Amino acid sequence: MSDKNLAVLFKSAVIDSHAYHVPDASGFIKLDAMENPYSLNDEFKQLWFDALNHVEINRYPDAFLKELVTSIRSTFNIPIEAGLVFGNGSDELIQILLIALRSNAKVMSPVPTFVMYQYLSNMLGLRFIGVPLNEDFSLNIPLMLEEINEHQPEIIFLAWPNNPTGIAYPKEELIQIIQASVGLVIIDEAYNAFADDSMLDAIKDYPNAMVMRTLSKLGLAGLRLGFLAGDQSLISELEKVRMPYNIGTLNQLTVSLVCKHIDILYKQTELIRQQRNVMLNQLQQLETVEVWTSNTNFILFRVTDHSANEIHEALLENKILIKNVSMAHPLLKGCLRVTIGTENENKTFVNVLKSILRS
Numbered sequence: 506m507s508d509k510n511l512a513v514l515f516k517s518a519v520i521d522s523h524a525y526h527v528p529d530a531s532g533f534i535k536l537d538a539m540e541n542p543y544s545l546n547d548e549f550k551q552l553w554f555d556a557l558n559h560v561e562i563n564r565y566p567d568a569f570l571k572e573l574v575t576s577i578r579s580t581f582n583i584p585i586e587a588g589l590v591f592g593n594g595s596d597e598l599i600q601i602l603l604i605a606l607r608s609n610a611k612v613m614s615p616v617p618t619f620v621m622y623q624y625l626s627n628m629l630g631l632r633f634i635g636v637p638l639n640e641d642f643s644l645n646i647p648l649m650l651e652e653i654n655e656h657q658p659e660i661i662f663l664a665w666p667n668n669p670t671g672i673a674y675p676k677e678e679l680i681q682i683i684q685a686s687v688g689l690v691i692i693d694e695a696y697n698a699f700a701d702d703s704m705l706d707a708i709k710d711y712p713n714a715m716v717m718r719t720l721s722k723l724g725l726a727g728l729r730l731g732f733l734a735g736d737q738s739l740i741s742e743l744e745k746v747r748m749p750y751n752i753g754t755l756n757q758l759t760v761s762l763v764c765k766h767i768d769i770l771y772k773q774t775e776l777i778r779q780q781r782n783v784m785l786n787q788l789q790q791l792e793t794v795e796v797w798t799s800n801t802n803f804i805l806f807r808v809t810d811h812s813a814n815e816i817h818e819a820l821l822e823n824k825i826l827i828k829n830v831s832m833a834h835p836l837l838k839g840c841l842r843v844t845i846g847t848e849n850e851n852k853t854f855v856n857v858l859k860s861i862l863r864s
């Protein structure tokens with residue numbers, strides 16, 4: 506090994522950043538990452554294993570993603586006039602979008618929000634402009650419009666509903682932003698399965714708006730598949746950035762099969778929605794907890810007479826893992842984010858939280 510510091514070869518944005526932290530969750534009740542706690546049933550698994558028998562893993566995947574495109578279009582009712590590009594998770598789509606932008610482009614998002622928009626912007630040397638939300642995590646529309654006007658960002662990311670707040674902004678506000686923007690506006694609908702509305706049907710009216718979805722929160726986080734729908738001419742450019750084989754044969758096959766049995770997942774997400782409302786109700790009863798209604802499969806709450814770190818640590822001691830977001834942004838002071846798990850996991854979480862708050 507050379508004793509020279511070879512790390513100096515890298516961008517300072519890389520050297521100065523921390524790798525995205527994923528805690529080891531073995532042995533824990535895992536309520537930190539917005540996963541669907543249920544798995545696919547045995548009947549599906551049998552069909553799946555049978556289909557795998559025919560896979561030619563020695564060949565490159567279908568570069569045209571033919572079956573995948575057909576399945577996704579019909580399952581998610583993608584408007585016929587919209588084009589589609591696929592990513593290895595929507596994280597990769599964010600990366601593809603940012604790589605495609607002209608140099609010195611500006612990236613804007615209301616904050617706090619999904620961290621990858623800023624993280625990937627930094628890595629690619631793009632300027633990220635975060636526009637603070639209001640204290641109640643609603644959009645500060647006058648400020649957004651002012652910042653858009655001043656910076657004319659090439660791209661705006663709007664997580665809708667937002668992570669980590671769980672809030673879905675009024676649709677009219679999204680449209681105001683789209684209309685005020687000369688750049689692209691990406692509506693990130695990662696939590697669509699738990700929300701009540703979509704912008705998918707509206708994109709044909711707004712050529713600069715695109716809708717991004719992922720199968721992760723729906724129940725296939727381990728698979729990695731995201732898609733972006735929008736104006737065909739934009740999609741054609743993004744297709745040049747996408748690596749031809751980014752979606753492996755096993756992913757293509759599995760997603761196409763899941764699409765045929767999508768009701769399995771929709772039943773699970775319906776259960777998760779019900780459980781979310783149960784937990785919301787229980788947390789709202791707690792005097793020293795401030796809680797926000799959620800259009801997602803997680804709940805953001807603030808503890809008012811303990812520190813968030815204390816609560817997070819005490820939960821860890823009880824083998825429960827949630828996400829401490831209190832340090833992620835000043836507006837999130839005292840806040841923690843819990844993912845909805847199974848009924849039993851949720852019960853355990855609420856009971857342990859109550860006992861911690863009493864101590």
Ligand SMILES: *Cc1c(COP(=O)(O)O)cnc(C)c1O
Nearest residue numbers: 594595596619664668695719721
């Ligand atoms: C989880 C999440 C994603 C990333 O999803 P993957 O498809 O798993 O990469 C994107 N956007 C938001 C807002 C998310 O919360």
